[in-house]
Amino acid sequence: MVASGNTYKEKVSQLISWGHWFSFFNIIAAMLLGTRYITHSDWPATLIGQLYLLLSWVGHFGFLVFGIYILIIFPASFLIPSQRLMRLFGVLVATVGLTALLLDTYAYQSVDLHLSPLVWDLLLSGDKTELNARWQYLFVVVPVIFLLELMCSEWVWRKLRKLTRKHVGGPIAFVFGVCFLGSHLIYIWADANLYRPVTMQRSNFPFSYPMTAKTFMEKHGLLDRQEYAKRRAEQGVQNSELVRYPIQKLSFNDQGTGQNLMIIMVDSLRSDMVTQTVMPNLSTFADQNLDFTDNYSSSNSDSTGVFGLLYGLPSGYANSIRAEKKSPILLNTLQNRGYHFGLFSGENFELPIYREAIFANTKLATTDSEHPDQVPSDAHALKDWQHWLAQQKIGQPWFSFLELTSVQQFKEGEHYKPRFTPSLGSNAINEKGVDSTLLLKNSYRNAAFHIDEMLGRIFADLEAKGVLDNTIVVIASNHGTEFNETGNNTWGSGSNYSKYQIKVPLIIHWPDHAAQDVTRLTSNLDVVPTLMESLLNVATAPSNYSSGVSLFNQNDNRRWILSGNDDDIVVVQKKQTTVVDKYGNYNVYDNNYQLKDEGKPKLSTLMQVMNELKRFYAPKPYENNN
Structure with a gap:
């Protein structure tokens, strides 16, 4: 024994x-x-x-x-x-x-x-x-x-x-233990200080979950959570890779057409609001110009939606671009061509991505009104834009970006009266039996109608100044707004990728182009290559600076377009939408954003998507002077 x-x-x-x-x-x-x-x-x-x-x-x-x-x-x-x-x-x-x-x-x-x-x-x-x-x-x-x-x-x-x-x-075990503990201690420090050379390595290795210890540090007075959140919002996510944008230096055929350019970005406007009932001015303008009726945003959130519109890149690149403070190729080229900039916002460009990346190399406009300390609003932004437009000289090309945010806020009572009732701004809110969803929707419609009135004044001002025939006007949105139409208890934006949250209007007035309803799949990512090719006459292929294609490309037969945000990859197709999270799990939804039984994406398509989402990453950053 x-x-x-x-x-x-x-x-x-x-x-x-x-x-x-x-x-x-x-x-x-x-x-x-x-x-x-x-x-x-x-x-x-x-x-x-x-x-x-x-x-x-x-x-x-x-x-x-x-x-x-x-x-x-x-x-x-x-x-x-x-x-x-x-x-x-x-x-x-x-x-x-x-x-x-x-x-x-x-x-x-x-x-x-x-x-x-x-x-x-x-x-x-x-x-x-x-x-x-x-x-x-x-x-x-x-x-x-x-x-x-x-x-x-x-x-x-x-x-x-x-x-x-x-x-x-x-001793061998001691070395491995010191390396393991040391790497986590360095990451704790790097995360607290938003030190990108370390945090960008977070997901390099499989099953890598570095410690952060923010709660412990806050408890012991080593970290101010509010100050940390503010710095993080200003700097963006720090675990992003280095990006090469553009892939190669751009070349141009000539100096371009010299036409003026105005981009009107209506925050949170979904495409089905463009009707004669809700937005009659914009609807009439769409009938008279290029109306892309099956257009999608690059994201369902504010910052990444704006990013896709002005950079022509999928949302996955936003953190890298922002961390490296690279301004859009489109704006760089306009500046190099001597365009006079006029930038206006109903929220004073509140989103950090504006100041940290998009307009990092551009002086943002200050208010020209008589009251510089006034609270920002669309009305004030419009007034400042009108004053700026009046000062523009004939023959001097200009670029104007106007952000209107009333639809995103849809508050009533201060700046405009409700048109659709009952709404949050009417007495019906206190009446029994009123559907709260109806109140919200009508308030949203009222905000859209309010914006439409402003758009009508903008069109009239451009025409009165005699510049509309020499000005490209792009009207777009960063994302839509849902009122639980999918039945999944999803509201507003950022909660799913249904058509209510990512299908947005894209209406373009382009002089000498006939009015047309374009029904093929298009994306906000297509705006940049369209302007670069047809306004600025770039000779370099769009694939070197964008994931979109020119809206005037008659051979565009894409079967899918990209959307998403920091955590999700979204593939939008005519009959379905595929959502892939950052861990590689996926779901397939039908056109009503209902989960499809045993839905499976076409894997060859997903491979193309994956390749597109890594094309602009490079071991070494590419320096660009354009």
Whole structure:
């Protein structure tokens, strides 16, 4: 009995010791494979960023492999009596683990995603895509991995006594522990200070969840949460990659047409408001010009919706652009051509992206009214724009951007009277039995009608000044507004990607272009390439500076367009909408935004989308002077 007990103890002790050293060599193997993540990701530009990369590379893979050992191999050492069988089991576990890691590195290099349900579908689908056409060859190396693991297992077992006598296990474990702890401490500091060279590495490695400890720091007086939130709002998300925008330096055929350009961005206006009942002036203007009736915003939120309109890039690039303070190619080119800028907003350009990126290199207009301390409003912005327009000289090209925000606020009683009742601004709000949704919708319609009256004055002013025939007027919106039409308890914006939240008007007055209703799929991303090609006569292909195409491209037969935000990729098609979250999970919805039973996206389309969302990322930023 005693002998048997001692034998069991010795076997288990040997197997545990073997498991430690076997795990160590697998940590080295995992680290070598992990260099594929490093070479594909942005190289940090600072010493602290590089130190964090080194520590997280060693510490993360050390923790990952040792965690598998603790959870699987260590308990098995007590349950599997045969040392040969136990070592074979360890070899199989290591082979599966390294094979999964190899697949993950391939997925990360191909579509910038770690293994997820979407990636597995892409790998296992019958569709012919670049990803699944080559990944099968990876399994050629699986027998090689298995043989190498067998050799490693046998070598460690034979050298176990010699390895144990060296007494280096403790120092090795200490090094891995220091690297793991050190990387997390650096990330805690970097997150609190919004230090991008570190935070941009957050998702480089699989199962990477760096600590932040904001609650702990706030509790002990080390972090002011309000001040942190303010800095974060000003600087944007800091875990973004470096972006190359444009991909190559732009070239131009000539100086362009010299026409004036006015962009009117109506915040939160959905497309079905453009009717003779709600917005008669805009509806008539649409009938007389180019009306893109199946147009979608690049996002369902304020900042990223504006970003897509003025940059022509999907929302996923917004954080990178904002962190690097790159202004839009369109505005840079207009400035280089000598356009006189007039920028006006009903909210005084409250969104941080305006000052941090879009107009970072442009002096924002100050109020020209008699009361410079007045509260910003659409009425004041319109008055300032009218004063600015009156000062423009004939022959001097100008660019005007006017942001109108009353529809986003839809408050009544201060600046305009309700037209549609009952509404929030009418006495009916106090009456029993009034549907609150009807009140909200009517208040929204009233705000849209109020904006329409302003648009009517703008059209009249342009015509009265005699510049309408030489001015391109673009009327668009950053996103729509929902009143739970989908029945999913979703309201306002930013809550889903139904047509009520992302289908927006796009109406363009372009001199010498006949009126037309364009019914094909279009996107706000198409505005920039249209203006760059047809106003500024750029010779460089749109793919070098935008994800959109010219609205005048007669060969545009796209079957999908892009939308989304920081967390989601959205693929809009004629009959369905596919939403992919940042973890690679996806859902497919019909035209009424109802979840489709067993809905599955076309994986070749998703591959095209993934490629589009990484085209503008580059290891080194591209300096542009345009």
